Amino acid sequence: MVLESLHFSRDGGLEVLDQLQVPQKKTYIRVKDSQDAWTVVRNMQVRGAPLLAMVSALGLAVEALERAKAKREGAAEWLRERMSFLKTSRPTAVNLFNTMDALGKVVEDAVASGRNDQQIYHAYADAAEQMLEEDVKANKAIGDAGADAILAAMKAAGRDGAARVMTICNTGALATAGWGTALGVLRTLHARGKLERAYCLETRPYNQGARLTAFELVEDGLPGTLICDSMAAALMQRCGLDACIVGADRVVANGDSANKIGTYSLAVLSRHHGVPFYVAAPLTTLDVNLKHGSEIPIEERPDEELCSLKVEGVSHRVAAPGIGVWNPAFDVTPASLISGIVTDCGLIPKRSQDFDVAAFVPEKKR
Ligand code: MRU
Numbered sequence: 001m002v003l004e005s006l007h008f009s010r011d012g013g014l015e016v017l018d019q020l021q022v023p024q025k026k027t028y029i030r031v032k033d034s035q036d037a038w039t040v041v042r043n044m045q046v047r048g049a050p051l052l053a054m055v056s057a058l059g060l061a062v063e064a065l066e067r068a069k070a071k072r073e074g075a076a077e078w079l080r081e082r083m084s085f086l087k088t089s090r091p092t093a094v095n096l097f098n099t100m101d102a103l104g105k106v107v108e109d110a111v112a113s114g115r116n117d118q119q120i121y122h123a124y125a126d127a128a129e130q131m132l133e134e135d136v137k138a139n140k141a142i143g144d145a146g147a148d149a150i151l152a153a154m155k156a157a158g159r160d161g162a163a164r165v166m167t168i169c170n171t172g173a174l175a176t177a178g179w180g181t182a183l184g185v186l187r188t189l190h191a192r193g194k195l196e197r198a199y200c201l202e203t204r205p206y207n208q209g210a211r212l213t214a215f216e217l218v219e220d221g222l223p224g225t226l227i228c229d230s231m232a233a234a235l236m237q238r239c240g241l242d243a244c245i246v247g248a249d250r251v252v253a254n255g256d257s258a259n260k261i262g263t264y265s266l267a268v269l270s271r272h273h274g275v276p277f278y279v280a281a282p283l284t285t286l287d288v289n290l291k292h293g294s295e296i297p298i299e300e301r302p303d304e305e306l307c308s309l310k311v312e313g314v315s316h317r318v319a320a321p322g323i324g325v326w327n328p329a330f331d332v333t334p335a336s337l338i339s340g341i342v343t344d345c346g347l348i349p350k351r352s353q354d355f356d357v358a359a360f361v362p363e364k365k366r
Contacts, residue, residue, distance in 0.1 A: 003173070005017055005048075008058050014030070015028040016055055017046070019045055019212060022174070022212060023215040024312045031058070031059045034082045037086065040055060049175070050175065050181070051175050054131065054132060056089065057099050057131060060079070063082070065122075071118070074117070076111050092298060094286075107124055136176075138283070142342055150163050166201070166241055167198065167201070168246050170216070172213060183213060190220075190223075197223045198217055198223065198224045199225050200213040200225070201232060201266070206305060209226070245277075245279075246279055250287050251281055251341060252291065252292060254357065255357055256333070260330060261330055262331070263333055286361055300327060335355055338355070
């Protein structure tokens, strides 16, 4: 059985895979309303920038449809309040904010065109459902554009054949509605017979690489090798690598990109070893309201997550009690270290040291 990050239908409601239990257990939990959606996102039971936006949007859709059935009044005010609440779960991935803002526009348009409460609830739910389909399409497009970019870079470096590619965190079907962003590029390379090996970093402290990416590689029969984060430099030095590809939680106007902690180290190592370094992200991950990466809010997670290993939801303390802890969940890779930013609308134009994200967004959204 292929694991899916979520199941959604108008009649069946929403259930999500509890990712804290993978790969030991495959348990789906019901999300019956916006409060449940907020909780599964906050607790990391679902994670990955596109998925946490999707689960938030759909959790609220389920509740909106229930309210429509019960003929509850005040649809627009209620939806506005719930969307503001959903934005408070996690701060770094901009997909959540962009998605809520886009759905907010749907609600305001419905209000402006004189729709009644029932119609407003339904307009919201229709738009949220539509986003689910768009996410998978966007990921397939990223897969093609990313595979083309990596193969072109190999050719330019005089290397033919299949690619050896490193990635961090989980950016696959479990971080999205399906296929994945950076891991989607690896899937596309494999489908084209052009993936020699995918190297996935363990990704401390939450182990998304070891638990989720390794799981997806094995399930799909991709040639994969797991290494811990501190082995990346040695692998580049001793085995060679054709590219690194990572996901993103927020790409700002100059191309600076926030992603899972450890991504910046990987970009520095890639530059030192002459390895092309790519970021793969859908348009919903772009934030042209911020000019520089230093403006991106970086989530800090509880000490417990660094001091303990969690297996099947049970914590086992490994760090010495009493030690001080700093646990940022993300870091920012400067645009100057990024060779290409791959989106569902192709590569963002690169200037000498950064990217023109602002010029790209309006053009591609027209
Ligand atoms: O803390 P997480 O697991 O939500 O972080 C996820 C990542 O950093 C991913 O690489 C990023 O969201 C891109 S997901 C396609």
